[in-house]
Amino acid sequence: MSGTRAFSRIASALLVVACAAPPRTAARTAPPSSTPIVIAHRGASGHRPEHTLAAYDLAIAMGADFVxxxxxxxxxxxLVARHENExxxxxxxxxxxxxxxTTKTVDGATVTGWFAEDFTLAELKTLRATERLPFRSHAYDGQEPVPTFDEVLALVERRARETGRRIGVYPETKHPSYFRALGLPLEEPLVAALRAHGLDRRDAPVFVQSFEASSLQRLRGLTRVPLVQLMDATAAYAAMTTPAGLAAVRRYADAIGVEKGMVQPVGADGSLGTPTSLVSDAHAAGLAVHVWTLRSDSAFLPRGYAGDPAAEWRRLAALGVDGIFGDYPDVGVRALRERKQRPDR
Structure with a gap:
């Protein structure tokens, strides 16, 4: 997930429905038997440099349901796995x-750096991944290459075979309108890759996500796999979170992927506010709810969880979400297992 929402994403969101205020009434809690899926955000990105085969493999070993x-x-x-084209x-x-x-305009934002679309795959394969955040371990910098989507799918397929587990993939189309304008559309090769691995099925362990409604609407005509409309807490997506907006999203998507504060608000001081009705409203519209992104680092964990990252996982599970993205999937797997075994927690 990105912390920056550019103009084309906002415009795409606004095409869905007219503006209205987001829901703010209290939500019910879910029974402990209702266990969300654990989605390894960029792999086990709290432990290894993000979007590397090592990060995905570790997440699978930790028990994540999806990478x-x-x-x-x-x-x-x-197609290669990077959080941004920069x-x-x-x-x-x-x-x-x-x-x-170089400097480019990407979805209305001026960005200076190095861009995936300026490099051939052979050139990208000479690079090595590094940890993005300064306060996380850099012990694995310089070890892992940039993986292709096909390599990720092959890894998941192999590990599912080895473990006997159902392991899923949850790709996101990044800047799809920008790439289509370059003559490098994302949707068609994504679906072709899924099809080549036998995953273009309604019951396949796959979700495809995007902030751009137009990308998902294009995908709806290409594939049968479940699609996820991403949203953040900005006003641009407010219309989508109303009952009418959710009903409109349901016409092309199967789930919403929302910033965690849209379900469990957090005050400026880090305290926990009153949960919203977004989960129940989405469920009423026939949409699953996945939330992003849980991180155990003290820089990200709200004060209301008293230094216990597992408490955040348990809290969101209690609010009835269907899936949770996290940088530390080991924390999520353990927290949700304990919650199911000990409903009092």
């Missing part, structure tokens, strides 16, 4: 290709 690759395309049209913050590209630094 999440964000997808962009290379100059020669290959790759300067997550690879050693600045050292290897200093002359490729």
């Amino acid at each position: 999440e690759p964000d997808l962009v395309r290379t100059k020669d049209g290959v 790759i300067g913050g997550t690879t050693d590209v600045a050292r290897r290709f200093p002359q490729r630094r």
